[in-house]
Amino acid sequence: MKLILKYPLLAFLFIVFLFFGILQCKKNEIPPVDSLTDVKNEILKNNNDFLQQTNHLIDLVSHNATEKTLQEKFGNLRKTYKKMEWAVEYFLPHSARFINGAALPEIEMSEHTEIEPEGLQALEELLYPYKPSNKDEVIRLLKKLLNKSNIIKTNFLAISIGKDQVFDALRQEVFRISSLGIAGFDTPISGAFLQEMPYAMESVKKVLSQISTEKSKHNSYTTLSTQIDAAINVLKQNSDKITFNYAVFIPSYLNKISETLLQFRKEERIPEVEVTTVLRKNAATFYSKNAFDANAFTAGKEYTMTPQKTELGKELFYDPILSNNSTRSCSTCHVAEKAFTDGKEKSMSLQNVAxxxxxxxxxxxxxxxxxxxxxxxxxxxxxxxxxxxNKEEMHGDLNVIIAKINNNKKYNSDFKRIFGSQKAQVWQLQNVLATYIRSLATFSSDFDEYMRGNNNAMSERQKKGFNLFMGKAQCAICHFLPLFNGTVPPDYKKTEQEVLGVAENFSNEKLDRDPGRGKFHETVAFLQNSFKTPTLRNINKTAPYMHNGGYKTLKQVMEFYNKGGGVGFGFKIENQTLSDTPLHLTDTEMDDVIEFLKALDDKK
Incomplete structure (x- = not known):
């Protein structure tokens, strides 16, 4: 203190130095947007390799290389893409879907049109097996990949990226590996996904090293590095999708990596990217309690879930006030004990007609x-x-119902308390009912407990069934972990529909002609007879099955899939999206899968 009073200039310089020192420390918490040159250079290097390998493949196809050579070089091309997948999927999602999206048409709903499939998965269909008659088409699709590679280069030379974005992208890649990657979504024909995963994981490890500081390198990064190396070692020891032990690998390796990533973010003081996502930013794994946020599927903040909305929605769900003649409620057809189905083959009308x-x-x-x-x-x-x-279901009039609710003292008071308006409005009624339904996802099954670390939550037979579900039976290619529905992880921005070739009933003798989604898109051939991929959670409680209720047991459903869907039973279906290749599951194996599905029953 005496020194400062005696030497005011020294004091001033000290304060200036301290101020800029603090400022510099704050800057170091998140590098300036253009400082992550090593990360960008790594992306550009991998993209350049991708470009060269694509050109080389074009040359090989042009000069009539053997099928074995083409498949080998194509496999290397896919592995190179995996090295930059984390960045392309996050920063250039539109390009990513045309590089490595499903080999199915993209739908432009507003124009009722479809866009042809392209990219690596479309090429896989042409290369496994390879027919020389497809030579021109293979070259055409490879040239499209050249265009996408140039888009990647142009964008990453121009855009700025921050440490928070890079971390978010890496975390998303780990969850992509833990869902689409581990299911073989990318390689449904070659089945080479377990051979590719190490390249994606090694890339995550390398970029984490580039953005880490000395603090995390002595703590969480070291742990992450060890965990990733251990996972890669397991994959290299066994890359056979049939015999691989998914029931051990996911909880013991993949979940551990995603857990440690949160510790890395904390040590590096990386802020969350402020975007509402289905998978919460603080979720350690897919299976953490409250990992998923249903509010991400709502239209806006005014629709956000609250306990008060849930309680009121539940009351109205069970109240026949919503039907025209006050004889039917939502719970008439959606019974809680049956996982909110009714146990009947077909829904019944007000006149008790199917x-x-x-x-x-x-x-x-x-x-x-x-x-x-x-x-x-x-x-x-x-x-x-x-x-x-709907006149056949409840035949209600929303304006009449709202008038009834506003004349009900309790309901009127409840709506006023929740929404602040003097009278209930139609959108508010819709919202409280929807909120209650959103609350029905509890993630409380034995499978969830097993994935949270309780190794005894599933029986050995159920673990075996899960391994079949992931591998030989190929169920997870369409029913994505961990929701087990068709909403595509890890960003959950799209829900898929499938054409299965379902028959009228389990005898599989006559094709069901319900147009499904095609009814509303008559000019889109791809959507004819297509239906949403539902969740398999609680499926043990929801018999009978399929959109028409024609399959009475899970065994009948398994037999249908085992045969290769409708095409496997001899139906002519040009747009079937389900693979028509038989699965060759034994009776015992089908029973094991069914036993696993029972582990998806919620306990509350």
């Missing part, structure tokens, strides 16, 4: 883009009003 489709479960319907089997409504708010006003 309708055209089976009553779908409401459990986990919150995590889907598209409601009803044909996905005709975007969200649960639209779903509730559709059912209430």
């Amino acid at each position: 309708l055209v489709r089976n009553t779908p479960s409401l459990n986990y319907s919150a995590f889907q883009h598209g409601q009803f089997w044909d996905m005709r409504k975007d969200d649960l708010e639209g779903q509730s009003s559709d059912v209430i006003t």
